[in-house]
Amino acid sequence: MRKVFLITALFLVMALTGLIIWLPYLWWIALLIIPFLLLGFMDYFQKSDNIKRTYPLLGRITNLLEEQRHVLQETLLLNRTEGMPFNWIQKEIVYKRAADANKSQPFGTQLSYEKLGREWFVHSAFPSATIQDDFRVIIGGPKCYQPYNASILNLSGMSYGSISKNATLAFNGGAKIAGFAQNTGEGGLTPYHQKYGADLIFQFGTGYFGCRNENGDFDAKKFSEIARNDLVKMVEIKISQGAKPGFGAILPAKKNTEEISKFREIEAHTEIHSPAHHSAFGNTKELVEFIKKLRKLSNGKPIGIKLCLGQKTEFEKMVKILVEMQDYPDFIVIDGAEGGSGAANMDSLHWGGTPLPEALHFANKTLIDYNLRQYIKILAAGKIISSFDLYKTLALGADACYSARGMMFALGCVQSLKCNLNTCPTGITTMNPSRVASLVVDDKKTKVANYHKNTIEGLKEILTSMGLKDRKGISKENIFKRINETDEKSYGEIYN
Structure with a gap:
């Protein structure tokens, strides 16, 4: 992959040089491509990151996804019961109570009662009418x-x-x-x-x-x-x-x-x-x-x-x-x-x-x-x-x-x-x-x-x-x- 990048980069440099000489009004294409080539060369010659050295330029995408992995999971990939330290159900309880919004939910719980560690409270057949406590x-x-x-x-x-x-x-x-x-x-x-x-x-x-x-x-x-x-x-x-x-x-x-x-x-x-x-x-x-x-x-x-x-x-x-x-x-x-x-x-x-x-x-x-x-x-x-x-x-x-x-x-x-x-x-x-x-x-x-x-x-x-x-x-x-x-x-x- 490193050799492929080097050959491709050299070819692009030659192509851009010719483009600028023969078609100078397309210089803006070079401005778009040259920064990426420079990043690729930096990746090619650096020694601290294995992935970027093996896959110049492309390796940066992997690093970006790793850095933003949690954000992507939270926003796109996790369901309502997943997520740590807090899942979406827990966060939604706070968001709704903070907004003083509709605090009800439909269609039953999404937290399985069969799951090990599942907790619940037990109610009375005769609930009380009032609470006398200042908490x-x-x-x-x-x-x-x-x-x-x-x-x-x-x-x-x-x-x-x-x-x-x-x-x-x-x-x-x-x-x-x-x-x-x-x-x-x-x-x-x-x-x-x-x-x-x-x-x-x-x-x-x-x-x-x-x-x-x-x-x-x-x-x-x-x-x-x-x-x-x-x-x-x-x-x-x-x-x-x-x-x-x-x-x-x-x-x-x-x-x-x-x-x-x-x-x-x-x-x-x-x-x-x-x-x-x-x-x-x-x-x-x-x-x-x-x-x-x-x-x-x-x-x-x-x-x-x-x-x-x-x-x-x-x-x-x-x-x-x-x-x-x-x-x-x-x-x-x-x-x-x-x-x-x-x-x-x-x-x-x-x-x-x-x-x-x-x-x-x-x-x-x-x-x-x-x-x-x-x-x-x-x-x-x-x-x-x-x-x-x-x-x-x-x-x-x-x-x-x-x-x-x-x-x-x-x-x-x-x-x-x-x-x-x-x-x-x-x-x-x-x-x-x-x-x-x-x-x-x-x-x-x-x-x-x-x-x-x-x-x-x-x-x-x-x-x-x-x-x-x-x-x-x-x-x-x-x-x-x-x-x-x-x-x-x-x-x-x-x-x-």
């Missing part, structure tokens, strides 16, 4: 002086830098309208998190962005200034994240703009790796002392930790020490291994951590076993999209939930999987000004609020179908899962 939860233990009355569904941590300015603004506006909390993510508190006055959960991780000193360690004074902001209702220490547990975080250089670097107090246009470990503490006892310090610096606001469950014996040991010290966080966020991220280590993304159902059940059970459950609230995150997802998560022991990718779909995310490349076509996860401008804040903040409102309404409908009048009746016994071709088990049996 909020008070977060704050005995040593918390400013407990927070949180929605049971909130925006998961997404930093400005991971997502764009307009995405941050739209989330803030939507949270204000619908009355839920916006988690800042670990990228620091910015004016875009405060624009519309929504409740905030200030999160920081190992980089201590927004509250770090010159060496990158925790700065108490800067933290106190943020934590005492009236809009900040809770503080969340990120120990680990579902998509990259124990691996730290990455901010690609392309997304590290001058403005973002100022908020994070880092060097602009460089790839930033937050370490996997905290410098402020290195074990549970030191963590408890650190929480005490934060509670004082924040004037008694709820202080919690976020982690992806790893070694179960280590978590149980942590709980034992909390009992011994008689001090503990006000809340624990359990992030499932199926959680997402703008940029994550490939090994950790696919194989690190414990999935949310198993992790949430274990954490809840452990806290109950050690008589701490009444003092520590549990929040959960990990592919929570639908009202059924919300019900399942509450049934497994969560008091409240986070959603990140569900909220992103409400902004118009199309799952192009370009979050880490700064080329997001919807303006959500890119810093490219022209693409960010395509995300209209006034429209999208309403869609975010609609999605939250209609997801809570969907949960109400599930509860009434079960004959329940409030969420106190939520139970693992009302969810079933197919475990083989002929048998199913309730969540109560699976997570005993």
